[in-house]
Amino acid sequence: MAEQWPPTFCRSNPCPTIPQGKFTIHGLWPSNQTSLQSSKCVTKDPHLQSFNKAMISTLEAQLNLSWPNLKGQSNELFWAYEWNKHGVCSSNMFNQTQYFELAQNIWSRYDIFDILKQQGISPRTNVWYPTNDIRRAITNHIGAIPQIHCVNNELLEIRMCLDQSGIKYMTCPKLGNCKNNVLWQP
DSSP states (O other), rough: OOOEHHHHHHSSSOOOSSOOOOEEEEEEEEOOOSSBOOOOOOSSOOHHHHHOOOGGTTHHHHHHHHHTTTOOOOOOHHHHHHHHTTTGGGGGTTHHHHHHHHHHHHHOOOOOOHHHTTTTTOOOOOOOEEHHHHHHHHHHSEEEEEEEEEEETEEEEOOOOOOOSOEEEEESSSOBSSHHHHHHEO
């Protein structure tokens, strides 16, 4: 599960609005425990291959908050892209509704912003944080080591790895691309 920090994303991509005070879902990507699966997944059931908005109609209000399209296009386009690229890869275990429910439940389970804030780590202009402190704060809550991803030494994403059921957290195979210290800015 990849959760992104909207202000960092929006510094390098024009965003019409920037959600504040929360990490948002970037995606739920199946993996084979060493790397991401192929970006082209195909299912034998053609009904599962294409995004169907009706299958997530009961989740739409929640997903608008947790999984917004920061680029300003419709959220539905972003969700369709994520389902068609990544969700289909897990269609042998989850249908489209279950895939989006799982992502929403994972996002709701732990509030990364609050986890970091409880450890004295919060967005501040020009303040550097040890990457290991961020990693440790999250590890203490989920019981597994996450990946931390940056752009220009600035915190962009926190990726948490889970087992196939999406319930149990596992240590991610790689630590991410951040250096020893990162900026986390508002």
